[in-house]
Amino acid sequence: MGKIDDILLPREKANILGIESLSDSELIAILLNTGSRNENVLELSNRLLVERNGLLGLFQSSKEQLSLFGIKDAKAYRILTVCEILRRLPSLKQLKAETCEEVLKATDIFFVGQKTEVAILVFLSRDKTIMSIKSITEHQEDRVSLNLKDALEKAKKYGSRWLVAVHNHPSGNVNPSEEDLESIKKMDTLCSLYFLALYDFIIRSDDEYYSMRESGGKKIRKKLIKKQ
Numbered sequence: 091m092g093k094i095d096d097i098l099l100p101r102e103k104a105n106i107l108g109i110e111s112l113s114d115s116e117l118i119a120i121l122l123n124t125g126s127r128n129e130n131v132l133e134l135s136n137r138l139l140v141e142r143n144g145l146l147g148l149f150q151s152s153k154e155q156l157s158l159f160g161i162k163d164a165k166a167y168r169i170l171t172v173c174e175i176l177r178r179l180p181s182l183k184q185l186k187a188e189t190c191e192e193v194l195k196a197t198d199i200f201f202v203g204q205k206t207e208v209a210i211l212v213f214l215s216r217d218k219t220i221m222s223i224k225s226i227t228e229h230q231e232d233r234v235s236l237n238l239k240d241a242l243e244k245a246k247k248y249g250s251r252w253l254v255a256v257h258n259h260p261s262g263n264v265n266p267s268e269e270d271l272e273s274i275k276k277m278d279t280l281c282s283l284y285f286l287a288l289y290d291f292i293i294r295s296d297d298e299y300y301s302m303r304e305s306g307g308k309k310i311r312k313k314l315i316k317k318q
Contacts, residue, residue, distance in 0.1 A: 137159065138159060151169070187212055196212065200223075210226070211256075218252065221249075222248055238280060242281070255274075257293050
């Protein structure tokens with residue numbers, strides 16, 4: 091007979107040994123509850139984690155990407171719900187975002203391990219407290235578009251005063267491109283129409299970041315401080 095944690099089902103194991111004893115695949119198995127026609131729930135969980143590059147990749151998946159694994163709406167929305175809760179946690183903690191480091195820490199979950207471009211808006215109150223964090227990225231075949239107006243409409247409802255845009259460059263070069271500079275101008279103009287002020291525009295990679303506010307428009311890069 092094997093060790094107790096090798097023979098218990100995930101819920102039984104959590105009940106006896108604690109939820110922290112579960113592996114990543116066992117946690118996902120509890121979330122999914124059942125498997126598919128050809129795989130039991132643990133096999134499906136393992137395949138999801140392998141093919142979506144771990145927990146981070148899984149919780150950055152869209153409903154359409156999950157459907158490729160035979161996951162129907164009910165299960166997909168359980169995963170998407172966890173993802174949305176994780177994204178809302180920074181604002182629930184009433185975090186401040188007065189510095190680039192604070193913004194980068196609050197938005198890190200959106201970018202770690204990302205191989206494609208992502209754009210995030212951080213809405214701040216008058217005293218720079220985070221009110222909401224929204225992804226405005228829409229992937230369309232060979233290009234990435236930004237759904238900015240819809241996000242600004244929501245910001246108006248929140249009563250936000252400041253806006254920080256965070257955008258990644260998977261290439262690793264965080265210097266602003268001509269397209270980035272055009273986006274900054276467009277964003278600044280749109281913000282004024284919604285009684286918002288663009289507080290900062292940050293471009294990041296895994297190792298460095300560029301801040302429009304800190305650099306004064308010059309091409310100055312800074313090292314990204316890794317979380318301990």
